[in-house]
Amino acid sequence: MSDPDAFAALGTIHDAPGGPEAAVTGPGRTLAGDAWETLRSSWVFWGSLVLIAFFVVMAAFPGLFTHVDPASCQAARARVEPSSSAWFGYDVQGCDVYARTIYGARASIVVGTIATLTAMTLGSTVGIYAGFFGGLVDSLLSRLTDIFFAIPLLLGSIIILTSIPTPTGSAFFSILKVSLALAALGWTSTARVARSSVIQVKQADFVSASRALGASRTWMIRKHIVPNAIAPVIVITTISLGSFIGAEATLSYLGIGLQPPVISWGIAINDAAPYVRSTPHMLFFPALFLSLTVLAFISLGDVVREALDPKAM
Amino acid sequence: MVSAELTSKPTNQEAVLRVRGLVKHFPLRRGILIKRQVGAVQAVDGVDLDVYPGETLGVVGESGCGKSTLARLLVGLEVPTAGAVTVLGRDLIGARGAGLKAFRREVQMIFQDPYTSLNPRMTVGDIISEPFEIHPGVVPKDKRSARVRELMALVGLSPEHVDRYPHQFSGGQRQRIGIARGLALNPKLLICDEPVSALDVSVQAQVINLLQDLQKQLGISLIFIAHDLSVVRHIADRVAVMYLGRVVEIGEQEMVYSNPQHPYTRALLSAVPVPDPKLRGMLGQIVLEGDPPSPADPPSGCRFRTRCWKAQDVCAEIDPQLRDLEGVKAACHFPGA
């Protein structure tokens, strides 16, 4: 017969510190909760979040920031310096630089977002399958990843973007084309990170325990592998959002990215570049906004990575 | 071939677990594109075991002896290279689908490391109820929450903590959570792979007592794997000693500990430090020379002969089999003192 006193003895040491309760600290605190505690007190976190929010609002509601129509351009005002009536001056076609910069946020951020989400989905799926199944599946998927990795971003984008014709005047199609082209070339780093993260998690005892219970592979991936492997993927996603925005600007600068009538920072920089010596204001302001956005996303990714790092817990 | 009865205990009970000729070789492959097999790590090389209802079989051995591989084989995490495993009369090898799932309900495992055996992103409640979600027929959905709390209380945890996360518990408490998870499906056999090795001495005693109490209360059988001979002594009814993938001695715990027949068992027992300063230097301690041989390249004949002080020519030529000796079974040409 069992000894009830053994259990009772364990139960009576309740409230005194030093009892078994003492080791169980506070209400349920997830690892995400712990990360949140770190982030809450980080000024880098709040700073980059505020900046990102600022630009997202700008992209969604440009009318809040300016009443000027970015498309109303007057050749007579071309390349006029900033003044009190036009804070950022006028660009090469006489359009208000401030208005174009504000309106340009939308295209840049939308491209960045679509590209990132597509790359993350595609990359994670490839990485998770490669990492979890191993063997032949892993070999094939990894070689595929390597091939895409080897394609230089600019060369690949040029080929993709020039070979797919864009119906002129369609802003939506232009944005979609550029986003998907960037995603098609940029998913590989997410795949690699996801794969190595999954391989690491796969070896943990709790995965074996689940298998010993008779769990199916789908169950194990969903309940055990993905929640534990996702942290590095989140980090690289946040960082790559910034680089996708920058890549779009590069492509637009080269003239193969977004096309008019789409307004984006890259296009603005492209137009302003030949005049950088004489009238730098046309280039300076879009470039500044671009840099700040990229910086905000990369800083956020960096600080989230630090917070999710289990060693710091 | 070894006889089917591996214990001197008279029994008319059906064995819960019957293992015959269990072999697991991990192939060593070499090659760039196409890998050829150049050898194998003979992790488990011919093990026979029986486990009866309500008893604890201790399995002791040092690192590389194959006891962890044995544990994984018995719980279905590894596929054997050869051999037969029957649980309650049903064959494990070749079981698929529903048959394999049924087997899982009868044999469960507790893992060594309390820090990696629980999913850090799941609450304790979710961890313990996972078995019910994978085997929906065992406990109806509306009764699961109550059953989880019951299990927590059974292993000495406060049921109020059902929504906490593993990192909020100590090592010993995490092991209890692992035990609760292992018991959820009411298995007949629980395989404990070094369950207390990672715990402090005072906590070890708590968990060992808990396992003993649960066994008496629930009538389950335990296979308790450890490298610490003192711990095994307190919990095991019978003990098997493993060396380099084989069982070299097996028998009733008192017999093996008081009158070991195999030289390796003698060396193991004498190596355990005696916690009494007055006896220092008085008990002749056998100190084995050198390192254990690699399981990929075991010695011919008796595998222990390279470190054995009694080794003769016959030991290199003929591989000794387990035979009855003074109340235990041991595989040695020159057994005894």
Added chain:
Amino acid sequence: MTEIDQTAPLLQVRNLNVLFRTRDGVAHAVNGVDLDLAAGQTLAVLGESGSGKSVTAQAIMGILDMPPAEITSGTVKFRGQDLLAMPEKVRRTYRAQKISMIFQDALSALNPVYTVGFQIGELFTVHRGMSRKDAKKKSIELMERVRIPGAASRVNDYPHQFSGGMRQRIMIAMAIALEPDIIIADEPTTALDVTVQAQIMELLAEMRRETGSGLILITHDLGVVAEVADRISVMYAGRVVEHGTAEEVFATPAHPYTRGLLDSMPKLIGEDSRLYAIPGLPPSLTNVPPGCPFSPRCPRAEDICRHDPPPPEIELWSQRTSACHFAEEVVAHGVR
């Protein structure tokens, strides 16, 4: 450098206090610890995880990360010289030469990208100004001394090419290389198999006898302590709860915690039935209970134990102390 006083005790730690600033609060890892070590003696610091024994050892060696650690008070006197008061430059000369350390996990303590010969030799090239060639000869010598077979060829091998026991021998070789006065061994055999453990403990005892150094053995393994220790200091929740000779502490423990520890230890000889288990868990170091830290789990505890001030160190007889209000009773009659 100031003259070392050869007559002063080898090591004398007084009132050492170390705390850690963590996100969950301040963890008092070491609280008012006193230790004594005489030349040629083996002192075992016995405790479980969270007792503060490793932090104490690291504070003596001077290898604590500060922050987050902070030594708030105390002296660590090596032959009369307070190591904590020394400038880091001087302190560094003591490490490896006067006080050396053996770590628990040799695999992570050794640098995987250098050969073992290089790592042992480094001690000589850095501290004794030897040439690489001479240092290598010394390395082979030391490897032979700790009985690594084939030392002359293995000196060029990398740490991962050795087994766990062999790596521990290399750590011992590095620890005795410069013939220090004190060797601190932090759980040197915990990660090893029991047969290898026996080999290593025997080697350690022999090396200590040869060099005449003092040995501080940090461990939770009562068996190992019984085999080699001359004196024992038992630690719990950052405090030393008992000092005494090995025989005294094992035969007649003076503190309920030590008593509980001895009772809960599985043994090869004696009763093989149910083990005594100390109920409950050690306290979290950020939330140590008032009074005696062991009181929530102590079968002997009374009201006085649960309130501040914590029990003082009661001297039972020469060099035998216990931090328990009822020390005399515990020594004489046991706890239950």
